[in-house]
Amino acid sequence: MGRTEYYNDSKAPKANTLIPASNLLVVNDDGAILLQRRRDTGQWALPGGAQDIGESPAHCAVRECEEETGIVAEVTGFLGVYSNPAHIIEYTDGEIRQQYEAAYIGRPVGGAPAVNDEADGVRWVLPEELDGLDIHASMREQIGHYLSGNYPYLG
Structure with a gap:
Protein backbone atom coordinates (compact mmCIF):
# COMPACT_ATOMS: atom_id res chain seq x y z
CA MET A 1 0.00 0.00 0.00
CA GLY A 2 1.49 3.34 -1.04
CA ARG A 3 1.40 6.47 1.03
CA THR A 4 1.95 10.19 0.75
CA GLU A 5 2.90 12.27 3.76
CA TYR A 6 1.89 15.88 4.25
CA TYR A 7 3.63 17.92 6.92
CA ASN A 8 2.40 21.47 7.55
CA ASP A 9 1.04 21.46 3.98
CA SER A 10 -2.07 23.53 3.27
CA LYS A 11 -2.85 21.19 0.32
CA ALA A 12 -3.16 18.14 2.60
CA PRO A 13 -6.47 16.28 2.42
CA LYS A 14 -8.67 16.16 5.50
CA ALA A 15 -7.99 13.22 7.83
CA ASN A 16 -10.65 10.53 8.14
CA THR A 17 -8.93 8.29 10.74
CA LEU A 18 -6.84 8.49 13.87
CA ILE A 19 -5.04 5.20 14.57
CA PRO A 20 -2.95 4.57 17.71
CA ALA A 21 0.63 3.74 16.76
CA SER A 22 3.92 3.30 18.63
CA ASN A 23 7.57 3.94 17.80
CA LEU A 24 10.70 2.65 19.50
CA LEU A 25 13.87 4.74 19.54
CA VAL A 26 16.48 2.04 20.21
CA VAL A 27 19.95 3.14 21.31
CA ASN A 28 22.89 0.73 21.51
CA ASP A 29 25.87 0.85 23.89
CA ASP A 30 27.77 3.09 21.42
CA GLY A 31 24.98 5.70 21.44
CA ALA A 32 23.87 4.82 17.89
CA ILE A 33 20.16 4.95 17.04
CA LEU A 34 18.44 2.16 15.11
CA LEU A 35 16.85 3.39 11.87
CA GLN A 36 15.08 1.69 9.00
CA ARG A 37 14.68 2.98 5.44
CA ARG A 38 11.00 2.67 4.55
CA ARG A 39 10.24 1.02 1.22
CA ASP A 40 7.10 3.16 0.73
CA THR A 41 8.78 6.57 1.15
CA GLY A 42 12.53 5.91 0.86
CA GLN A 43 13.11 7.89 4.04
CA TRP A 44 14.85 6.74 7.20
CA ALA A 45 12.61 6.35 10.24
CA LEU A 46 12.32 4.88 13.69
CA PRO A 47 10.68 1.46 13.73
CA GLY A 48 6.99 1.66 14.57
CA GLY A 49 3.46 1.09 13.44
CA ALA A 50 -0.19 0.64 14.29
CA GLN A 51 -1.21 -0.91 17.57
CA ASP A 52 -3.10 -4.20 17.41
CA ILE A 53 -6.13 -4.99 19.55
CA GLY A 54 -5.02 -6.84 22.67
CA GLU A 55 -1.58 -5.25 22.97
CA SER A 56 -0.30 -2.30 24.94
CA PRO A 57 1.40 0.64 23.23
CA ALA A 58 4.78 -0.47 24.64
CA HIS A 59 4.30 -4.03 23.38
CA CYS A 60 3.35 -2.61 19.97
CA ALA A 61 6.61 -0.65 19.85
CA VAL A 62 8.68 -3.76 20.68
CA ARG A 63 6.79 -5.92 18.16
CA GLU A 64 7.06 -3.37 15.37
CA CYS A 65 10.78 -2.93 16.04
CA GLU A 66 11.47 -6.64 15.67
CA GLU A 67 9.22 -6.98 12.60
CA GLU A 68 10.72 -3.98 10.79
CA THR A 69 14.39 -4.25 11.76
CA GLY A 70 15.18 -7.75 13.06
CA ILE A 71 16.29 -6.22 16.38
CA VAL A 72 14.72 -7.50 19.60
CA ALA A 73 14.55 -4.63 22.08
CA GLU A 74 13.16 -3.78 25.46
CA VAL A 75 11.55 -0.54 26.53
CA THR A 76 13.65 1.53 28.94
CA ALA A 112 20.48 -8.51 14.03
CA PRO A 113 19.62 -5.77 11.52
CA ALA A 114 17.66 -7.28 8.61
CA VAL A 115 15.73 -5.90 5.64
CA ASN A 116 12.15 -7.04 5.06
CA ASP A 117 8.92 -6.21 3.23
CA GLU A 118 8.68 -2.79 4.91
CA ALA A 119 12.34 -1.73 5.11
CA ASP A 120 15.01 -1.97 2.42
CA GLY A 121 17.70 -0.75 4.81
CA VAL A 122 18.34 -1.13 8.54
CA ARG A 123 21.31 0.37 10.35
CA TRP A 124 22.71 1.87 13.52
CA VAL A 125 23.33 5.61 13.10
CA LEU A 126 25.50 7.76 15.34
CA PRO A 127 24.05 11.20 16.16
CA GLU A 128 26.71 12.95 14.06
CA GLU A 129 25.65 10.89 11.00
CA LEU A 130 21.96 11.88 11.13
CA ASP A 131 22.31 14.98 8.94
CA GLY A 132 23.56 12.83 6.05
CA LEU A 133 20.29 10.88 5.90
CA ASP A 134 16.85 11.71 4.47
CA ILE A 135 14.75 11.55 7.64
CA HIS A 136 11.15 12.78 7.77
CA ALA A 137 10.63 15.90 9.91
CA SER A 138 8.37 14.04 12.36
CA MET A 139 11.11 11.47 13.03
CA ARG A 140 13.72 14.23 13.32
CA GLU A 141 11.54 15.86 15.96
CA GLN A 142 11.40 12.69 18.05
CA ILE A 143 15.13 12.00 17.68
CA GLY A 144 15.87 15.64 18.51
CA HIS A 145 13.84 15.46 21.73
CA TYR A 146 15.76 12.34 22.75
CA LEU A 147 19.19 13.80 21.96
CA SER A 148 18.42 17.07 23.76
CA GLY A 149 16.93 15.31 26.80
CA ASN A 150 13.70 17.25 26.18
CA TYR A 151 11.25 14.48 27.04
CA PRO A 152 8.72 13.24 27.80
CA TYR A 153 7.10 15.30 25.05
CA LEU A 154 3.36 15.55 25.42
CA GLY A 155 2.45 17.29 22.16
Missing part, protein backbone atom coordinates in the same frame (compact mmCIF):
# COMPACT_ATOMS: atom_id res chain seq x y z
CA GLY A 77 11.75 4.82 28.91
CA PHE A 78 9.00 6.97 27.46
CA LEU A 79 9.86 9.61 24.84
CA GLY A 80 6.42 11.15 24.38
CA VAL A 81 3.10 11.40 22.58
CA TYR A 82 3.24 12.82 19.07
CA SER A 83 -0.06 13.79 17.46
CA ASN A 84 0.26 16.69 15.06
CA PRO A 85 -2.98 17.61 13.25
CA ALA A 86 -0.78 19.10 10.50
CA HIS A 87 0.93 15.73 9.84
CA ILE A 88 -1.36 13.79 7.49
CA ILE A 89 -0.64 10.43 5.86
CA GLU A 90 -2.72 9.55 2.79
CA TYR A 91 -2.85 5.88 1.77
CA THR A 92 -3.78 4.56 -1.67
CA ASP A 93 -6.74 2.65 -0.18
CA GLY A 94 -8.50 5.94 0.74
CA GLU A 95 -7.46 6.13 4.37
CA ILE A 96 -6.24 9.59 5.36
CA ARG A 97 -4.68 9.42 8.78
CA GLN A 98 -3.70 12.06 11.32
CA GLN A 99 -0.40 11.16 12.99
CA TYR A 100 -0.73 9.67 16.49
CA GLU A 101 2.28 7.95 18.00
CA ALA A 102 3.35 6.93 21.48
CA ALA A 103 7.15 6.95 21.28
CA TYR A 104 9.31 4.87 23.59
CA ILE A 105 13.04 4.59 24.24
CA GLY A 106 14.64 1.16 24.21
CA ARG A 107 17.81 -0.86 24.12
CA PRO A 108 18.68 -3.89 21.99
CA VAL A 109 18.65 -7.31 23.66
CA GLY A 110 19.00 -9.59 20.60
CA GLY A 111 18.57 -10.07 16.90
Whole structure:
Protein backbone atom coordinates (compact mmCIF):
# COMPACT_ATOMS: atom_id res chain seq x y z
CA MET A 1 0.00 0.00 0.00
CA GLY A 2 1.49 3.34 -1.04
CA ARG A 3 1.40 6.47 1.03
CA THR A 4 1.95 10.19 0.75
CA GLU A 5 2.90 12.27 3.76
CA TYR A 6 1.89 15.88 4.25
CA TYR A 7 3.63 17.92 6.92
CA ASN A 8 2.40 21.47 7.55
CA ASP A 9 1.04 21.46 3.98
CA SER A 10 -2.07 23.53 3.27
CA LYS A 11 -2.85 21.19 0.32
CA ALA A 12 -3.16 18.14 2.60
CA PRO A 13 -6.47 16.28 2.42
CA LYS A 14 -8.67 16.16 5.50
CA ALA A 15 -7.99 13.22 7.83
CA ASN A 16 -10.65 10.53 8.14
CA THR A 17 -8.93 8.29 10.74
CA LEU A 18 -6.84 8.49 13.87
CA ILE A 19 -5.04 5.20 14.57
CA PRO A 20 -2.95 4.57 17.71
CA ALA A 21 0.63 3.74 16.76
CA SER A 22 3.92 3.30 18.63
CA ASN A 23 7.57 3.94 17.80
CA LEU A 24 10.70 2.65 19.50
CA LEU A 25 13.87 4.74 19.54
CA VAL A 26 16.48 2.04 20.21
CA VAL A 27 19.95 3.14 21.31
CA ASN A 28 22.89 0.73 21.51
CA ASP A 29 25.87 0.85 23.89
CA ASP A 30 27.77 3.09 21.42
CA GLY A 31 24.98 5.70 21.44
CA ALA A 32 23.87 4.82 17.89
CA ILE A 33 20.16 4.95 17.04
CA LEU A 34 18.44 2.16 15.11
CA LEU A 35 16.85 3.39 11.87
CA GLN A 36 15.08 1.69 9.00
CA ARG A 37 14.68 2.98 5.44
CA ARG A 38 11.00 2.67 4.55
CA ARG A 39 10.24 1.02 1.22
CA ASP A 40 7.10 3.16 0.73
CA THR A 41 8.78 6.57 1.15
CA GLY A 42 12.53 5.91 0.86
CA GLN A 43 13.11 7.89 4.04
CA TRP A 44 14.85 6.74 7.20
CA ALA A 45 12.61 6.35 10.24
CA LEU A 46 12.32 4.88 13.69
CA PRO A 47 10.68 1.46 13.73
CA GLY A 48 6.99 1.66 14.57
CA GLY A 49 3.46 1.09 13.44
CA ALA A 50 -0.19 0.64 14.29
CA GLN A 51 -1.21 -0.91 17.57
CA ASP A 52 -3.10 -4.20 17.41
CA ILE A 53 -6.13 -4.99 19.55
CA GLY A 54 -5.02 -6.84 22.67
CA GLU A 55 -1.58 -5.25 22.97
CA SER A 56 -0.30 -2.30 24.94
CA PRO A 57 1.40 0.64 23.23
CA ALA A 58 4.78 -0.47 24.64
CA HIS A 59 4.30 -4.03 23.38
CA CYS A 60 3.35 -2.61 19.97
CA ALA A 61 6.61 -0.65 19.85
CA VAL A 62 8.68 -3.76 20.68
CA ARG A 63 6.79 -5.92 18.16
CA GLU A 64 7.06 -3.37 15.37
CA CYS A 65 10.78 -2.93 16.04
CA GLU A 66 11.47 -6.64 15.67
CA GLU A 67 9.22 -6.98 12.60
CA GLU A 68 10.72 -3.98 10.79
CA THR A 69 14.39 -4.25 11.76
CA GLY A 70 15.18 -7.75 13.06
CA ILE A 71 16.29 -6.22 16.38
CA VAL A 72 14.72 -7.50 19.60
CA ALA A 73 14.55 -4.63 22.08
CA GLU A 74 13.16 -3.78 25.46
CA VAL A 75 11.55 -0.54 26.53
CA THR A 76 13.65 1.53 28.94
CA GLY A 77 11.75 4.82 28.91
CA PHE A 78 9.00 6.97 27.46
CA LEU A 79 9.86 9.61 24.84
CA GLY A 80 6.42 11.15 24.38
CA VAL A 81 3.10 11.40 22.58
CA TYR A 82 3.24 12.82 19.07
CA SER A 83 -0.06 13.79 17.46
CA ASN A 84 0.26 16.69 15.06
CA PRO A 85 -2.98 17.61 13.25
CA ALA A 86 -0.78 19.10 10.50
CA HIS A 87 0.93 15.73 9.84
CA ILE A 88 -1.36 13.79 7.49
CA ILE A 89 -0.64 10.43 5.86
CA GLU A 90 -2.72 9.55 2.79
CA TYR A 91 -2.85 5.88 1.77
CA THR A 92 -3.78 4.56 -1.67
CA ASP A 93 -6.74 2.65 -0.18
CA GLY A 94 -8.50 5.94 0.74
CA GLU A 95 -7.46 6.13 4.37
CA ILE A 96 -6.24 9.59 5.36
CA ARG A 97 -4.68 9.42 8.78
CA GLN A 98 -3.70 12.06 11.32
CA GLN A 99 -0.40 11.16 12.99
CA TYR A 100 -0.73 9.67 16.49
CA GLU A 101 2.28 7.95 18.00
CA ALA A 102 3.35 6.93 21.48
CA ALA A 103 7.15 6.95 21.28
CA TYR A 104 9.31 4.87 23.59
CA ILE A 105 13.04 4.59 24.24
CA GLY A 106 14.64 1.16 24.21
CA ARG A 107 17.81 -0.86 24.12
CA PRO A 108 18.68 -3.89 21.99
CA VAL A 109 18.65 -7.31 23.66
CA GLY A 110 19.00 -9.59 20.60
CA GLY A 111 18.57 -10.07 16.90
CA ALA A 112 20.48 -8.51 14.03
CA PRO A 113 19.62 -5.77 11.52
CA ALA A 114 17.66 -7.28 8.61
CA VAL A 115 15.73 -5.90 5.64
CA ASN A 116 12.15 -7.04 5.06
CA ASP A 117 8.92 -6.21 3.23
CA GLU A 118 8.68 -2.79 4.91
CA ALA A 119 12.34 -1.73 5.11
CA ASP A 120 15.01 -1.97 2.42
CA GLY A 121 17.70 -0.75 4.81
CA VAL A 122 18.34 -1.13 8.54
CA ARG A 123 21.31 0.37 10.35
CA TRP A 124 22.71 1.87 13.52
CA VAL A 125 23.33 5.61 13.10
CA LEU A 126 25.50 7.76 15.34
CA PRO A 127 24.05 11.20 16.16
CA GLU A 128 26.71 12.95 14.06
CA GLU A 129 25.65 10.89 11.00
CA LEU A 130 21.96 11.88 11.13
CA ASP A 131 22.31 14.98 8.94
CA GLY A 132 23.56 12.83 6.05
CA LEU A 133 20.29 10.88 5.90
CA ASP A 134 16.85 11.71 4.47
CA ILE A 135 14.75 11.55 7.64
CA HIS A 136 11.15 12.78 7.77
CA ALA A 137 10.63 15.90 9.91
CA SER A 138 8.37 14.04 12.36
CA MET A 139 11.11 11.47 13.03
CA ARG A 140 13.72 14.23 13.32
CA GLU A 141 11.54 15.86 15.96
CA GLN A 142 11.40 12.69 18.05
CA ILE A 143 15.13 12.00 17.68
CA GLY A 144 15.87 15.64 18.51
CA HIS A 145 13.84 15.46 21.73
CA TYR A 146 15.76 12.34 22.75
CA LEU A 147 19.19 13.80 21.96
CA SER A 148 18.42 17.07 23.76
CA GLY A 149 16.93 15.31 26.80
CA ASN A 150 13.70 17.25 26.18
CA TYR A 151 11.25 14.48 27.04
CA PRO A 152 8.72 13.24 27.80
CA TYR A 153 7.10 15.30 25.05
CA LEU A 154 3.36 15.55 25.42
CA GLY A 155 2.45 17.29 22.16
